[in-house]
Amino acid sequence: MDGRKRKTSLLFVMNHLHCGGAERALVSLLGALDNDKYEVDLLLFKREGVFLASLPPEVRVLEEPCAYRLFDMPIERALGKALRSGRPDHALARLIAGAIIRTEPLPARSDQRIWRYMAWCLPSPAKRYDCAIGFLERGPIYYVLDKVKAERKIGWIHIDYDRLGMDPAFDDPYFGRLDHLVTVSEECAAVLKMRFPRHRDKIRVIHNIVSPGTIRRMAEAETGDLYGRREGETIIVSAGRLHPQKGFDMAIDACKLLAEQGRRVRWFVLGEGDERERLTKLIRERGLEEQFILLGVKANPYPYMRQADIYVQPSRFEGKPIAVDEAKMLGLPILVTDYRAAGGQIVHGENGLIAAMEPGAIAEGIARLMDDPALTERLRRNLALELLGTEDEVRKFDELTGTGELAGADRLAVPAEASASGEPVGAAGSAGSSGAGSRTAVLAEGSGGR
Numbered sequence: 001m002d003g004r005k006r007k008t009s010l011l012f013v014m015n016h017l018h019c020g021g022a023e024r025a026l027v028s029l030l031g032a033l034d035n036d037k038y039e040v041d042l043l044l045f046k047r048e049g050v051f052l053a054s055l056p057p058e059v060r061v062l063e064e065p066c067a068y069r070l071f072d073m074p075i076e077r078a079l080g081k082a083l084r085s086g087r088p089d090h091a092l093a094r095l096i097a098g099a100i101i102r103t104e105p106l107p108a109r110s111d112q113r114i115w116r117y118m119a120w121c122l123p124s125p126a127k128r129y130d131c132a133i134g135f136l137e138r139g140p141i142y143y144v145l146d147k148v149k150a151e152r153k154i155g156w157i158h159i160d161y162d163r164l165g166m167d168p169a170f171d172d173p174y175f176g177r178l179d180h181l182v183t184v185s186e187e188c189a190a191v192l193k194m195r196f197p198r199h200r201d202k203i204r205v206i207h208n209i210v211s212p213g214t215i216r217r218m219a220e221a222e223t224g225d226l227y228g229r230r231e232g233e234t235i236i237v238s239a240g241r242l243h244p245q246k247g248f249d250m251a252i253d254a255c256k257l258l259a260e261q262g263r264r265v266r267w268f269v270l271g272e273g274d275e276r277e278r279l280t281k282l283i284r285e286r287g288l289e290e291q292f293i294l295l296g297v298k299a300n301p302y303p304y305m306r307q308a309d310i311y312v313q314p315s316r317f318e319g320k321p322i323a324v325d326e327a328k329m330l331g332l333p334i335l336v337t338d339y340r341a342a343g344g345q346i347v348h349g350e351n352g353l354i355a356a357m358e359p360g361a362i363a364e365g366i367a368r369l370m371d372d373p374a375l376t377e378r379l380r381r382n383l384a385l386e387l388l389g390t391e392d393e394v395r396k397f398d399e400l401t402g403t404g405e406l407a408g409a410d411r412l413a414v415p416a417e418a419s420a421s422g423e424p425v426g427a428a429g430s431a432g433s434s435g436a437g438s439r440t441a442v443l444a445e446g447s448g449g450r
Contacts, residue, residue: 008039008402010039010129010130011133016044021319021322025209041127047063065122070093093121100114108164109166112170119143119147129149130402141178158183159319160318163340175199181199184208189203206396208322209394210388215329220303227304235309238268238270244316251292255292257363258363268308270305311324313337315339
């Protein structure tokens with residue numbers, strides 16, 4: 001023995017690393033962990049996604065459980081593959097899952113019910129861990145609890161639970177087996193405390209890790225005009241998965257209203273997702289092919305944000321969108337819709353605007369930012385005074401894993417009276433560092449998985 005302290009072994013479990021807010025948050029957290037303290041394994045149900053290249057080299061990515069893909073392909077193909085592999089039990093599980101998909105109208109509840117049969121097919125890791133973390137609601141949390149051997153188990157919820165469409169009665173016994181249930185904002189924690197009162201003492205808030213210095217440095221990486229700006233026009237940017245949650249259909253209608261008022265605007269969206277076809281059709285129907293542009297995923301989205309005039313987050317619900325914090329770090333005038341957690345990042349009229357969740361109000365708020373230079377200057381000035389970095393959030397994670405200095409339950413607990421009033425996850429990316437042995441990860445937002 002050389003006298004060195006043994007590293008704490010961690011297993012993170014996630015669906016994949018496609019472009020999404022939770023995926024970005026995971027890679028940022030992994031980049032902020034102290035490599036002298038942790039030995040980290042990552043299990044992805046599907047070992048794929050644009051963020052794979054952003055993982056710290058110290059993270060060991062495990063082989064994916066191949067049976068998972070049986071539940072992510074057409075049933076005829078899945079049955080044939082299972083039977084050819086000599087696994088009639090897997091074929092039966094996939095048949096039952098197919099029946100659930102056909103009869104359960106709510107996708108989130110379908111996923112919950114399917115888990116029992118998916119679990120038949122997924123192997124357990126051979127290794128025993130000091131701590132296992134299911135970094136996303138549903139499958140990753142269930143897998144950690146049902147399949148992983150670990151001294152501590154942590155589940156992560158990245159969004160307003162009430163907007164997920166899940167069955168709390170299904171999750172309640174699972175959450176009862178967790179040591180900690182982490183979420184990303186005080187508002188989301190308050191929802192969890194209301195929905196799962198017997199687990200309220202397990203609920204912790206760890207904000208997504210964001211580094212202002214990294215964001216600003218990346219934003220300066222490109223200096224040329226990325227938008228081909230025309231004289232007298234206003235450039236609006238939004239970011240997030242192309243998903244109904246993000247409200248880009250409302251943004252398109254708001255853009256139409258602005259155009260009808262004779263305002264010279266172009267609105268760009270950074271991100272990708274399953275709604276591209278529907279949104280493209282809506283853009284065409286509104287005659288906005290030149291005014292509303294879906295840019296897709298950008299390896300470095302920050303120059304696009306920096307060069308915009310206004311950032312808009314038109315979401316229907318959020319946990320705590322990273323892109324809003326990143327827009328704040330870049331000093332952009334910001335408008336968000338009044339999703340439940342909006343007030344945790346924006347104080348209306350002080351560091352941004354909050355608009356009602358409908359196209360007319362969004363358009364009105366944008367027009368106000370366009371017409372009132374004194375207001376936008378005040379917003380920028382106030383943003384410059386905010387302390388926006390969240391790199392120290394990794395210390396909270398250290399406490400949960402047992403490697404940090406515990407500061408008592410009050411250190412991490414959410415105030416009992418935290419507001420639960422009324423979520424893509426932002427877009428651009430996030431980064432963090434935590435001193436010696438740490439790394440920085442910078443990521444781009446786009447589509448997420450189911």
